[in-house]
Each structure stands twice: as C-alpha cells, then as structure tokens.
Amino acid sequence: MSTITTTAREARRDIRAGDIKGQTSGMASGFVQANLVILPKDWADDFLAFCHFNPKPCPLLGMTQPGSPTLPILGEDIDLRTDLPGYYVWENGVRVDHAHDISSYWRDDLVGFAIGCSFSFEHALMDAGIRLRHIEEGKNVAIFRTNIECSPAGRFCGPLVVSMRSMTPTDAIRAIQICSRFPNVHGAPIHFGDPEAIGIADLNTPDYGDVVEVQAGEVPVFWACGVTPQAVVQASNPPFCITHAPGSMLITDLRIHEVSLF
C-alpha cells in the first residue's frame, strides 16, 4: 500500500525539490489533484470552450493569467513550472519532451489550465472500504483512448480518454454513488463492463499508465480522464502545448470534501 499521508503543500515541496518524479496516485490523502494543460494565449479561448462543453473529461478548476505560472486559488505557493513530477511537451501535436521541470520552456503568452483528476476521489472510495488495486500495487491507473468523440470546440476535437478501475459490482454501485458527489474531479463513471462497447480492444494494453488486472468477479469501471486533452492535442495540432505526464499530477490545497456537490 503506497498511500503517503502528507499535506498537499508538503507533497509539492518534495516534488519541486526533485524527490518525486513518478505518479502521484495515493499521495496527499484527501487533497484534490489536477491535470495540467498549458497553451499559448491565442489557443486558450478555444480550450476554455472545449472544457466548458466537455465537463466530464475536463472539469476546469482554475486558469492562470497569461504568462503567469501561479494559481493561488489552488495553492498560494503553486508554480506550474516546477510543482508536477512530470510534464510532456508537445509541438504541432507531437510529443517532443518528457521533462520534470518546464522553466526553460516558459513563455510570456502561456496560459495554464488545471483540470480535476480522479485521483482526488480515490481516498473517498478507500474510506468506503473499496480496494483500489493500482494503489495497493503502487501503480498508475490504466488509461485508454475510447471511440467516443468529445464535443468539438473551436479548433479542438478528439477522442474521450478514460481511466479504468476494477472492482466488484457491489463496490461499483457504491463508487458511482460516491463519485456522483464530485463532478469537478470527473464525477460518476461513464461506462462499466464490456470495454469493446467504448472502443477499447484490450485491457492489457493501456494507451497511458500501467496495466492493472481485472480479477474474477470484478468489472472494469471507466471514468472520463483528464488525459483527454493530450489525445485532443494530438488530434488538433496546436503549435505548442505542455501537459502533465499521465499520472504525474498537480496536488492542490483544495480538499476533496470542500468540492463535493452535497
């Protein structure tokens, strides 16, 4: 069990110091984690529209001023250039770097978007006695591209990406109830059961993240995922973009129970 009990601020400090370079699932129990998308200002309005019309994969928690790497509403000391364990850098829809610090890439016209991440509700699920195999095994979740198209907005379009957690139907019903309270970290799942029904050919070859086993008596449960913008960037070819590396999230000072719907 790799759950690390720290505050969000302590976790960010360790990440900023370079002590953590992997995935953040299970870290900073009870704090909201966020996906990151950074785009040049002339693409930012289109992306804001994309988030608005795709709230399941892209629940927008915060947005920076152009050129500013800070996001004080999510944490007073946050610096988006250093506070995530891993980043992907994209040019014209092609990944050109996997970095752990993006200070050298920073520009005055960049706008950062923080998008709620499903890691945020994992502790709420575990508090309800639901076992999460990827956390128990110290892995990232398994993440898949689907055949479901997002609602296009401006120059952005592309497929919905989902994270998968495997559990019994009884636990899945409880997870649906619990996650319904947290729409701004993806909320309820979008599918369970047959992976092919949403265009996933093989659960053992995730498009991102790690392979996580589905055991007998369990069903795979699929949540809309904040890696969706990365598939959208690949489909939409903005000249420049930086995202988090899948599983390497921004840990915010928001507490999950602060953002519950009820």
Place this chain on the structure above:
Amino acid sequence: MSTITTTAREARRDIRAGDIKGQTSGMASGFVQANLVILPKDWADDFLAFCHFNPKPCPLLGMTQPGSPTLPILGEDIDLRTDLPGYYVWENGVRVDHAHDISSYWRDDLVGFAIGCSFSFEHALMDAGIRLRHIEEGKNVAIFRTNIECSPAGRFCGPLVVSMRSMTPTDAIRAIQICSRFPNVHGAPIHFGDPEAIGIADLNTPDYGDVVEVQAGEVPVFWACGVTPQAVVQASNPPFCITHAPGSMLITDLRIHEVSLF
C-alpha cells in the same frame, strides 16, 4: 407503452371496484407504490425488527393498528382488504389462495405493513430517458430469489429477493444515481451483471413476475425487492399471513419526489 396517467386515489378506486386485477407497474405516474405484508399481532414485532435490519428489501413506509385495515398516512381512504389488485394468502408458509379481496380473511389481530416498492421510481427513471422494457411491453418485472441471506430477526429469516431491469451501462449508471435518492423504495441496485454471482441460474425463469429480455449491449440490474417477505414467510412459517401478489401493489398518495432523500 402501458403507462396509465391517473392519480393514486383514482387507481385505488378502480382496483377496489374490481376493474384491475393484474400488476400495477406503470400506473399512477409519480405516486409511491407499496408491497403489503399482513401478520397476526404476535408475529408483528418480529417482522418490524426484520424490516428494521433489512432496509434495502423492506423499507417500511407504514404500519396499521392491530385489527385496522386503514393506513391514513399513506392515503385517507385506503382499505388494505380491497385496494390491491391481488393478494396471496399463506398458512404455515404455504400459499393457500390468490385473492382479489381479502375481506373474508380479515381478523381483529392482523397488523398490516406497507413496504416501499421499486415501481415508485420507474417514472423517475423514464423521466430521465431510461427505457424500461417491462413497462413498454405491459409486463410485470422479472423477480428472482438470490443466494444472499437477509439479516435474521426474531423468527424471521430467508433469502433476499430482487427485481431485474435490463439497460445499457450508461443508463445503469444514471439509474444508480437517481435511485440513490429514494432509499425508502429500495434505493440503489444491489448488483448488476453476472446473475450467477448472486445465485440466479437463469434469467429466463424468474421466480415471480414475467420474463423480460436482456438485449445485446445491456446488463441486468438487480434491485432489492419487497417480495422478499414472501420468501421469508415460506422459510419462517408464520401460521397465517397475507401479502400482495407480486406486481399487484398498494398505490399510495405519497408522491415519489416527496420521499426523495435530496
């Protein structure tokens, strides 16, 4: 589509007049329907305890005074002897009659229990665009005994009985959300998917109700059912008991949105 839009009071009047003798699914849109259990007073305390410790199958909405067939908190004019389209009469756990009026069986020591029925939330599901095949086909739901044991209480014990509705995973997720708001008409499902996981060998041979097809791309979804007391009566052998006939419910004046949790 056999949905009949009437008020609860009009539906009870038609049933009392003997014009309706079958099942009540789809009738009196938006009103809470109830399962019925009638027991001699010396068995009633045990049954109250059974309801308390089995709230999923037996969410108790109301209970009569001994000897009284009225239940004014659920409807001013309710007479439990005449207001359901069908009744089963049980002696020592064996069914001895299927009646449409139980006036001749009434005794001064009988206590009636009204237990929330899943028919109550079906209109909330249909209002959300979820199609219910048994209603579209004018059938009763399919009802099955499971291998899940209820919590025993006093002299009562027996298996959990479930109703089945078939739908896509997307609709099942929405149904779980909607039904979670209505715990006193069985609330969220208790299982979906593999019937054998809860001891159901064949979906085409329901123990009560009608056969309802599960089509390609759908999963069977199982709700705790108020027919459970009938399986419990068969297992626990009270000397005398009257229940509703499966699917032939008491239609109450409560509106489903009056009893929603939130």
